[in-house]
Amino acid sequence: MIDPDAVRELVRSLLRQKDDAGPFTDSDSLVLSGRLDSIDILQVVVFLEGRYGIDFAEQGFDQEDFDSIARILTLIELRAPAADGSRV
Amino acid sequence: MATHTIPLQAPAQRAPQTLIPRIEADPRIVAFAQTTAGKIAMLACAAVLFYVRGVRDPVVIVVLAGIFLLPRHTWTLMAISGIYWIPSMVKGEFNLTQRITGTLLAVAVAALLWTVVQRWPKSWVGRSPRLALLGVFGATVAAALVAPTGPGSRVLWPLVEALSACLWIFSFALTDRALPERTDTALSPKTSSPGTLWPGYFWRNAAMFFSFFPTVFASTTPFFKRPSAMRRMEARNPEERAIVQLKGLKLLAWSILLSLVWAILDTASAAIGVPKLTDAIAASTAHHPPAWYLCWASLLDGFFDSALRLALWGNTVVAGCRLAGFRLLRNSYRPLEARTVVDFWNRYYYYFKELVADFFFYPVYMRCFKKHPRVRMLFATWVAVGLGVPLFHFVRDIDVVRELGLWRAVTGYHVFMCYATLLSIGIGISQIRKVSAPRDLQGSFLRTRLLPIARVILFFCFVSVFDDLRRTVPIREHLLFLTRLAGWSA
Numbered sequence A: 001m002i003d004p005d006a007v008r009e010l011v012r013s014l015l016r017q018k019d020d021a022g023p024f025t026d027s028d029s030l031v032l033s034g035r036l037d038s039i040d041i042l043q044v045v046v047f048l049e050g051r052y053g054i055d056f057a058e059q060g061f062d063q064e065d066f067d068s069i070a071r072i073l074t075l076i077e078l079r080a081p082a083a084d085g086s087r088v
Numbered sequence B: 001m002a003t004h005t006i007p008l009q010a011p012a013q014r015a016p017q018t019l020i021p022r023i024e025a026d027p028r029i030v031a032f033a034q035t036t037a038g039k040i041a042m043l044a045c046a047a048v049l050f051y052v053r054g055v056r057d058p059v060v061i062v063v064l065a066g067i068f069l070l071p072r073h074t075w076t077l078m079a080i081s082g083i084y085w086i087p088s089m090v091k092g093e094f095n096l097t098q099r100i101t102g103t104l105l106a107v108a109v110a111a112l113l114w115t116v117v118q119r120w121p122k123s124w125v126g127r128s129p130r131l132a133l134l135g136v137f138g139a140t141v142a143a144a145l146v147a148p149t150g151p152g153s154r155v156l157w158p159l160v161e162a163l164s165a166c167l168w169i170f171s172f173a174l175t176d177r178a179l180p181e182r183t184d185t186a187l188s189p190k191t192s193s194p195g196t197l198w199p200g201y202f203w204r205n206a207a208m209f210f211s212f213f214p215t216v217f218a219s220t221t222p223f224f225k226r227p228s229a230m231r232r233m234e235a236r237n238p239e240e241r242a243i244v245q246l247k248g249l250k251l252l253a254w255s256i257l258l259s260l261v262w263a264i265l266d267t268a269s270a271a272i273g274v275p276k277l278t279d280a281i282a283a284s285t286a287h288h289p290p291a292w293y294l295c296w297a298s299l300l301d302g303f304f305d306s307a308l309r310l311a312l313w314g315n316t317v318v319a320g321c322r323l324a325g326f327r328l329l330r331n332s333y334r335p336l337e338a339r340t341v342v343d344f345w346n347r348y349y350y351y352f353k354e355l356v357a358d359f360f361f362y363p364v365y366m367r368c369f370k371k372h373p374r375v376r377m378l379f380a381t382w383v384a385v386g387l388g389v390p391l392f393h394f395v396r397d398i399d400v401v402r403e404l405g406l407w408r409a410v411t412g413y414h415v416f417m418c419y420a421t422l423l424s425i426g427i428g429i430s431q432i433r434k435v436s437a438p439r440d441l442q443g444s445f446l447r448t449r450l451l452p453i454a455r456v457i458l459f460f461c462f463v464s465v466f467d468d469l470r471r472t473v474p475i476r477e478h479l480l481f482l483t484r485l486a487g488w489s490a
Helices: A004-017 A038-052 A069-079 B027-033 B036-053 B058-069 B071-089 B096-119 B129-146 B151-174 B201-210 B227-233 B238-271 B277-283 B292-323 B341-348 B350-367 B373-396 B399-404 B406-411 B414-436 B445-464 B475-485
Strands: none
Touching: A004 A038, A004 A069, A038 A069, A038 B341, A038 B350, A038 B414, B027 B036, B027 B238, B036 B058, B036 B238, B036 B292, B058 B071, B058 B292, B071 B096, B071 B151, B096 B129, B096 B151, B129 B151, B129 B399, B151 B350, B151 B373, B151 B399, B238 B292, B277 B292, B277 B475, B292 B445, B292 B475, B341 B350, B341 B414, B341 B445, B350 B373, B373 B414, B399 B406, B414 B445, B414 B475
16 A cells, blocks of 8 residues: 655655755655755665565666655556555 | 746755845846847856856857757757767867767767667667676777777777767666656656657767867766756746756856855965975875975865865856756755765765766665665665776776776776775765764754864865876875874875
């Protein structure tokens, strides 16, 4: 089951660590806009590996797939073996 | 979902400009910038600012004029100008015909690989286009070394040089399988369809990078990644384009102010007798080495000098890209505010960090030591910084192989390898600390700001002793310089 709120909370906490308390929508750019950097993306990767069992070694990795909440959710939907495709 | 304009900097970066007015925030100026008169005015400003900054090739302004007045043809104009400039990236004493031949052959090699990637995505080249390109490059260098003289060398070495200049840009272009027309939710490579990219897709991406580059400084770091990312960074309407272009003008003005600061610092350090770092290192082995405090002064002078030079260069390139209508982040953003080593690495030379992360760090991180988080991070960082950074510079400076021969070029590289190893250890530890113990923002200014920044500067000053690409200076001289810093005499 995909939990969009958990992804949003993770991104919010990563931004908070960077003194960034600004709002963001699901479609806002996070990587290309410079709000999240490569280390932050790694934390999202570890989260997705642990929670959804996504194997980026097998399925390929592109930093731009993490550019917005919407893209991360789509990534989970397409790649997570455990996800059933329905969003809570 | 609401669509928002992507900011040019992270909110933490959105500090108000005090020296340069925020012209892009004034609706009247933005409206004027969209008119023909406004575009001509911006173009005139850009021409003057580029000239003052030292970028004096008129083709830059001609290309910009085309982009300003015919924005629908931006990609075509940049592609044509990019291909025009590639031969100037060929280093060495080759005539124009040889440079053009080398360039055309390099483009042909990349086109061939791109065709294979698109037609046969499941072949080895299709699955590993970067390795294939590196393999072609290595084989060309080997062939050029086997035939050092004669007609073969007059073709092979320009090809090697052209490939060296384009290698990383071509690599990015080869690995982009996302369709440019796809929307925000596009994913690659799982949802992409190889073989369906439109003609010119590869060329335009490869050429974009060169459009404003050789006239500024010769370097091979891509500022644009894949075309799909470029499309996301391109201004989407005339108003957004005007805002981005105004920000480009501001950045160009800022780089001129920085160049004044750099000139003042350079003059001041020379006036008080601070030796350049390379001179101080060389003098350490002499009978009369500089005093320890002068060694420290030269180290700090070298640190600030390289930070300012990089900011100047990067700002100029990014300003050019913004004037073309692309929302690029700055290459250097307040590096002296970094409180951790990894933060400095991120702020100091953003596009090189991105390249190293994309080509070396992520592939290793996704595959190795998954059950051991710290080892995973350290190993991936070592591969990226300890091996990737030297590989990048070795490819970039391939002309040294032609001048010194392969053996001396490789063995003379030990000093820089030492630098890269030390840097990888520092960045690796800093990354682990960042993940496992996020920094404490509460506390006194001294504890939360000043001391962390001083530690970062000290670390980069220390490793910069070994940041030497000359290949002819033994590491003994660098180690002796370290002893001088500690106040010991040789």
